Amino acid sequence: MSTQRKMMAADAKLANKIVELAKRRDSTVFKTVNDILEEALRADQMGLSLSEVVDERETFEKAKKMGFTFTIEKLLYDVVDLAYSKNKKGISEMWLDTGRWYGKYFSNRSNDGIDTFAEAMDLMTIGNSVFNIEKTRGDGIRVSCVGESFTPGFIEVYSLFMEGVFEAFGMNLEEKENSEGIIRLRFKRSG
Incomplete structure (x- = not known):
């Protein structure tokens, strides 16, 4: 069973970082990019950008480190x-x-x-x-x-x-x- 693919352009530095990320996770670039795109779409369905989701997660991590509950x-x-x-x-x-x-x-x-x-x-x-x-x-x-x-x-x-x-x-x-x-x-x- 084959999956249709489509090429997308990306900044070379970002593309290289995605390659490094995929290697660290022992994954493929294809899967890593698709995971990122799926999460961006999921955030959009919630009315948020991916950066807002990441910022909010960072906020919760800071709160935990400070002993907040x-x-x-x-x-x-x-x-x-x-x-x-x-x-x-x-x-x-x-x-x-x-x-x-x-x-x-x-x-x-x-x-x-x-x-x-x-x-x-x-x-x-x-x-x-x-x-x-x-x-x-x-x-x-x-x-x-x-x-x-x-x-x-x-x-x-x-x-x-x-x-x-x-x-x-x-x-x-x-x-x-x-x-x-x-x-x-x-x-x-x-x-």
Whole structure:
């Protein structure tokens, strides 16, 4: 049984990389190219480009390496809210300390850690919440997070987590405004 074939043009450097890929996988160039094309078409049927699929996979891999886990959003908020109502001091210290730990972690990964932290927060806010870090004049940072499902307890401890992170970055909290579903924090470099 023979399969019909059709020739397609490709950049020579890319074609050579496909040949190398096929060799590494102990496959043929024909099969490797067809596998790639099938996955590109599958991504297109999902309304995505192949690069979007790869980028999202990379995001999940980064999240795993950072120790993040995925959970049911509403359940997370409700459990945190319940724990906060039962033990405000203990839960608050836990989230602040965890923020400090992650702040040190991100500081060690790059010069100031802020950009790396912003990338991580993009990973954590995959659901319906929106996270934004904005550098202001001087050495200031403005952080805002909006989540329509945030519970009051979650808002309190999540803002403490961010306070801990920025404390580890050598920044002081200048302003804090928490309201229903919204966290706004402003930090300034200490010293």
